[in-house]
Amino acid sequence: MTENQSDENKKQYDYSFDYIQGKLEGKKDSFGMLMKEIVRAGICTECGTCAAVCPVLEWDHLIGQPKLIGKCTGCGICYNQCPRTITDPIQLMGEFKTGYVGNTNIPEVIGGQDGGSITSLLCYLFDEHLIDAAVVTMKDPKNPWHPVAQIITNKEDGIKASGSIYCHSQTVEALMDAIRQDYRSIAFIGTPCNIDAVDKMMSSPAGMLKYFMRAHVLKIGLFCMDSFAPEAIYSFFKKEGIDLSKVEKMDINKGKFHVYYSNKDEPVKSYTIKQLDKFKSSSCNFCTDLTAENADISVGSVGSGPNKNTVFARTGIGTEIIEDAAKKGYLTIEPFNSINLNAVLFLAKLKKVSQYNIQKRKVFIVKDTEDEPRIKTKPELDQTPVSPTLGTRKVLSVSKAINEEEKIVKISLTNSLGQVLENIKIRIVSVEELFEKRPWITSIKELFPYETIEIGYPLEVQEGEIKYENVLVEASTDEYGKIYSKTFKLEPPEKK
Ligand code: SF4
Ligand code: SF4
Numbered sequence: 001m002t003e004n005q006s007d008e009n010k011k012q013y014d015y016s017f018d019y020i021q022g023k024l025e026g027k028k029d030s031f032g033m034l035m036k037e038i039v040r041a042g043i044c045t046e047c048g049t050c051a052a053v054c055p056v057l058e059w060d061h062l063i064g065q066p067k068l069i070g071k072c073t074g075c076g077i078c079y080n081q082c083p084r085t086i087t088d089p090i091q092l093m094g095e096f097k098t099g100y101v102g103n104t105n106i107p108e109v110i111g112g113q114d115g116g117s118i119t120s121l122l123c124y125l126f127d128e129h130l131i132d133a134a135v136v137t138m139k140d141p142k143n144p145w146h147p148v149a150q151i152i153t154n155k156e157d158g159i160k161a162s163g164s165i166y167c168h169s170q171t172v173e174a175l176m177d178a179i180r181q182d183y184r185s186i187a188f189i190g191t192p193c194n195i196d197a198v199d200k201m202m203s204s205p206a207g208m209l210k211y212f213m214r215a216h217v218l219k220i221g222l223f224c225m226d227s228f229a230p231e232a233i234y235s236f237f238k239k240e241g242i243d244l245s246k247v248e249k250m251d252i253n254k255g256k257f258h259v260y261y262s263n264k265d266e267p268v269k270s271y272t273i274k275q276l277d278k279f280k281s282s283s284c285n286f287c288t289d290l291t292a293e294n295a296d297i298s299v300g301s302v303g304s305g306p307n308k309n310t311v312f313a314r315t316g317i318g319t320e321i322i323e324d325a326a327k328k329g330y331l332t333i334e335p336f337n338s339i340n341l342n343a344v345l346f347l348a349k350l351k352k353v354s355q356y357n358i359q360k361r362k363v364f365i366v367k368d369t370e371d372e373p374r375i376k377t378k379p380e381l382d383q384t385p386v387s388p389t390l391g392t393r394k395v396l397s398v399s400k401a402i403n404e405e406e407k408i409v410k411i412s413l414t415n416s417l418g419q420v421l422e423n424i425k426i427r428i429v430s431v432e433e434l435f436e437k438r439p440w441i442t443s444i445k446e447l448f449p450y451e452t453i454e455i456g457y458p459l460e461v462q463e464g465e466i467k468y469e470n471v472l473v474e475a476s477t478d479e480y481g482k483i484y485s486k487t488f489k490l491e492p493p494e495k496k
């Protein structure tokens with residue numbers, strides 16, 4: 001390539017990492033962001049670098065954090081020096097060879113979900129006999145909008161599979177089935193977490209696919225910000241009056257989740273992502289990959305404008321496929337520019353730092369709301385009635401630990417349901433013979449999936465000695481009724 005050609009390329013595909021690095025050191029990454037993302041999130045290591053590099057910052061030894069002592073110009077230097085911020089574009093969205101804005105030319109898909117680039121690529125791959133199967137996620141015909149992973153072997157099914165379902169799907173099982181069925185060249189379409197699974201199976205020393213590598217797998221990753229627990233979000237939609245069997249499309253656009261009864265019309269309902277946050281799969285809280293960094297080709301809707309896709313070719317084969325598919329008319333590609341890229345970087349950064357903000361509640365204060373003990377028949381030990389709507393599913397897992405020093409029993413309650421539990425009423429009482437005493441009642445507004453809270457219930461002390469009695473723990477919610485009841489036998493901790 002001549003120098004001129006290379007300059008031309010650089011102009012045309014104005015996405016170079018140097019350029020973005022320059023942008024990141026610009027005005028946006030201010031001291032305010034450092035405080036919000038790092039200091040207030042509790043992940044500051046107190047290294048003092050920020051204060052050391054800026055004349056208007058000093059280290060506040062009293063509170064152990066940087067303090068402004070003059071006017072901040074918003075130069076972003078403190079943010080960019082901090083060891084805890086993520087500012088490198090490669091760290092934010094992985095390496096890629098070329099970026100494009102793509103949109104489909106397949107008539108059945110034009111105007112449908114986003115840009116339809118993945119459908120275009122599938123049609124090209126089948127027509128050119130470059131793949132003999134693809135693993136995709138489709139809607140379960142028996143269960144509206146529940147995902148089901150499928151092996152498809154022709155482009156007609158590829159067209160039917162277009163559209164997004166924002167729930168986890170077990171795609172790798174379908175991939176293994178495809179390999180067992182002797183398909184040799186397979187396109188695997190999946191979310192970044194599923195792409196990671198396949199990538200690990202292909203490349204890690206103990207990777208299963210590495211040793212059973214009879215097939216070539218092309219990894220096509222979908223950008224992904226969140227997915228939702230179907231039981232939780234669909235029962236919410238039902239309460240909102242949405243008929244799932246009529247829904248034709250769901251999409252996430254500009255921070256809003258839209259539900260459509262028709263591809264052509266306005267959404268029937270729209271929600272901010274924050275409103276739906278409580279229905280999010282708990283694993284997504286810990287996910288840092290927006291753009292499917294380990295794929296051959298990554299496709300998403302952010303950064304490309306309406307009805308178009310952002311498409312990254314990350315490997316040589318990925319680049320060849322996109323360019324040849326475009327040459328043969330399956331999709332139209334345009335150069336990806338720095339404005340497009342900044343939108344992706346912004347969202348990628350939000351995702352990388354979002355896990356810093358996960359709050360774990362360790363101690364919850366209980367209130368004694370009943371002065372006089374109420375007399376009740378003692379419940380049976382180990383009795384765990386469950387709500388009729390939840391069947392035998394375990395909703396809470398509860399454990400206890402005596403703290404002799406504080407003279408309390410710590411009751412830990414973990415949400416094991418996998419979806420947010422709202423307005424949980426918890427009642428703890430001591431049980432002596434047939435009677436209950438010292439009832440304590442508290443309520444928790446929201447308990448997130450797999451979140452644990454600890455409640456300290458005071459033990460009875462007589463003449464300086466702790467009295468070890470049985471303790472009954474009961475929990476109920478407005479939605480499900482009683483979800484937990486068990487009597488714990490308390491015993492003095494064994495002395496070492
Ligand atoms: S002026 Fe100082 S505090 Fe403000 S952004 Fe720049 S380095 Fe940070
Ligand atoms: S540079 Fe970052 S980690 Fe170090 S003290 Fe400042 S905010 Fe904390």
Ligand code: SF4
Binds near residue numbers: 225227281
């Ligand atoms: S947010 Fe992450 S974990 Fe959740 S579905 Fe997307 S890629 Fe998977």
